[in-house]
Amino acid sequence: MTGERLEEIHLFGKSVTMGKLLRKIFLVDLFTGLKVTFRSQNPKYIYTEQYPAERPKVGERYRGAPRLNINPDNGETLCIACNLCALACPESLIVVGSERNEQTKRKELTTFTYDTSRCMFCGLCEDACPVDALELTQDFELATYTREGQIWDRQTLEEGPKPTPYKC
Amino acid sequence: MPESTFLDSTELVLNMGPQHPSTHGVLRVILKLDGEKVLGTDCVIGYLHRGVEKIAENRTWAQFNPYTDRMDYVAAISNGLGYCLAVEKLLNVEIPARAQAVRVVLTELNRLASHLLWLGTHALDIGAITPVFYCLREREEALKIFENYCGARLTTHAFRIGGLQYETYDGFEREVRAFCKMFLPKLDEYEDLLTNNRIWIGRLQNVGVLSADECKEYGVTGPMLRAAGVKWDLRKAQPYSGYEKYDFEIPTRQNGDTYDRYIVRMQEMRQATRIIEQAVESLPEGPIIRGIGLLRGERRRPAALPGPGAPALFRELAGIGPHGERRADSGRGGGDRNTGYCARRG
Ligand code: SF4
Ligand code: SF4
Numbered sequence: 001m002t003g004e005r006l007e008e009i010h011l012f013g014k015s016v017t018m019g020k021l022l023r024k025i026f027l028v029d030l031f032t033g034l035k036v037t038f039r040s041q042n043p044k045y046i047y048t049e050q051y052p053a054e055r056p057k058v059g060e061r062y063r064g065a066p067r068l069n070i071n072p073d074n075g076e077t078l079c080i081a082c083n084l085c086a087l088a089c090p091e092s093l094i095v096v097g098s099e100r101n102e103q104t105k106r107k108e109l110t111t112f113t114y115d116t117s118r119c120m121f122c123g124l125c126e127d128a129c130p131v132d133a134l135e136l137t138q139d140f141e142l143a144t145y146t147r148e149g150q151i152w153d154r155q156t157l158e159e160g161p162k163p164t165p166y167k168c
Numbered sequence: 169m170p171e172s173t174f175l176d177s178t179e180l181v182l183n184m185g186p187q188h189p190s191t192h193g194v195l196r197v198i199l200k201l202d203g204e205k206v207l208g209t210d211c212v213i214g215y216l217h218r219g220v221e222k223i224a225e226n227r228t229w230a231q232f233n234p235y236t237d238r239m240d241y242v243a244a245i246s247n248g249l250g251y252c253l254a255v256e257k258l259l260n261v262e263i264p265a266r267a268q269a270v271r272v273v274l275t276e277l278n279r280l281a282s283h284l285l286w287l288g289t290h291a292l293d294i295g296a297i298t299p300v301f302y303c304l305r306e307r308e309e310a311l312k313i314f315e316n317y318c319g320a321r322l323t324t325h326a327f328r329i330g331g332l333q334y335e336t337y338d339g340f341e342r343e344v345r346a347f348c349k350m351f352l353p354k355l356d357e358y359e360d361l362l363t364n365n366r367i368w369i370g371r372l373q374n375v376g377v378l379s380a381d382e383c384k385e386y387g388v389t390g391p392m393l394r395a396a397g398v399k400w401d402l403r404k405a406q407p408y409s410g411y412e413k414y415d416f417e418i419p420t421r422q423n424g425d426t427y428d429r430y431i432v433r434m435q436e437m438r439q440a441t442r443i444i445e446q447a448v449e450s451l452p453e454g455p456i457i458r459g460i461g462l463l464r465g466e467r468r469r470p471a472a473l474p475g476p477g478a479p480a481l482f483r484e485l486a487g488i489g490p491h492g493e494r495r496a497d498s499g500r501g502g503g504d505r506n507t508g509y510c511a512r513r514g
Contacts, residue, residue, distance in 0.1 A: 036360050
């Protein structure tokens with residue numbers, strides 16, 4: 001107790017112990033913190049992605065831009081116009097247009113409208129599709145200059161968006 | 169001379185929020201200030217009303233699931249779990265064991281991701297900028313697991329009523345284990361930076377004290393209640409999703425101030441890591457979803473075509489009339505297909 005009192009000195013009217021004062025003068029707390037910071041300073045640990053020069057590799061199951069798959073053998077759409085995706089969608093943003101083919105007595109897809117601006121990419125439409133025609137792909141850059149550009153028709157869904165390329 | 173107001177000449181009443189960068193748009197605080205000193209506050213809440221209940225009225229049970237992700241978007245998986253459990257309870261169904269275990273792994277991972285965002289921004293608001301970088305770095309690893317598992321990082325829609333939609337991917341267990349192994353030392357690192365930090369202690373101790381009785385009065389639960397000394401955790405008190413199988417503790421503290429809440433949450437992260445490790449060690453084999461079919465009393469919506477609620481532009485481009493009828497020129501789609509997209513490198 002007395003030893004502590006001896007060490008006590010007065011600074012700006014406050015009494016502090018010598019140890020505390022030395023800690024303050026030599027910024028011990030600061031360096032304790034900085035030690036942790038410096039451990040992460042190695043350039044090996046740089047975590048920032050240099051987008052757009054460096055693109056992230058998104059997950060295989062990523063739910064991004066929608067696509068209407070076509071059969072690679074004959075170029076015809078896989079969609080059987082069953083309308084299940086439109087029924088499953090919570091936002092009612094899919095409109096499937098179909099026509100009955102009199103020869104084969106089957107429904108055939110005519111138009112397909114998909115409003116990406118209201119889509120929440122929940123994947124319910126994809127899950128509902130019985131023939132895996134509608135799929136959410138790994139494409140994640142969906143920005144457009146206009147509202148119209150956000151509403152995709154059948155052609156855009158089948159061919160994929162055609163972005164304006166730019167150099168940087 | 170005008171009548172004196174209720175303020176002294178040096179006092180000032182100031183509105184902070186609801187549009188203020190540090191209140192994140194959900195709170196308005198009426199401050200009574202004397203210079204820099206806060207003499208009194210009055211909080212106005214209720215800015216986060218988004219009418220999800222009304223949306224739910226017009227959706228089927230399965231359709232409403234993705235909306236729950238958006239209620240607390242940093243804990244989307246936990247919200248989804250709550251919703252799915254509620255519907256499963258209504259239906260009186262038990263979901264497969266594998267689905268339960270995977271749900272626990274993902275929910276606890278989400279707890280870590282959510283706590284990390286809290287810790288980082290909390291420290292940032294107090295004035296320590298470093299922890300937020302570290303926290304987001306670790307959070308990123310958890311989000312990558314979500315992305316690989318279900319295809320989304322934030323609003324995940326990971327669970328379905330009756331189980332899971334997605335089977336775990338190759339290397340799921342390995343990645344989760346690696347995350348846990350990596351995460352514990354990082355947690356020590358955050359504690360190195362904060363727990364004994366003078367500024368941190370000075371700014372948190374005896375701040376925002378909420379005693380156990382007050383918590384009960386207001387119905388406050390979670391870490392806030394546990395920091396006030398009440399050992400109450402729903403995972404122990406009313407176990408769900410197989411939580412009774414895992415060995416973990418409920419961290420509590422006594423004072424109920426912000427510092428204690430910080431300590432409780434840090435401890436909680438350690439416990440969550442323990443649960444994840446146990447759950448991923450013993451993932452049972454088997455089915456991941458139990459088919460339920462169309463729920464009784466659930467109607468398909470009468471018209472599949474978007475009605476008057478849909479935006480006019482969409483109705484025009486999709487060729488839908490004002491009452492959902494189809495017009496002749498339907499399905500035109502967007503106009504600027506070849507010029508509309510930006511931000512793509514050639
Ligand atoms: S992803 Fe969800 S919101 Fe988007 S179209 Fe499909 S079902 Fe609708
Ligand atoms: S669910 Fe699939 S097959 Fe049916 S209309 Fe939609 S995209 Fe076509």
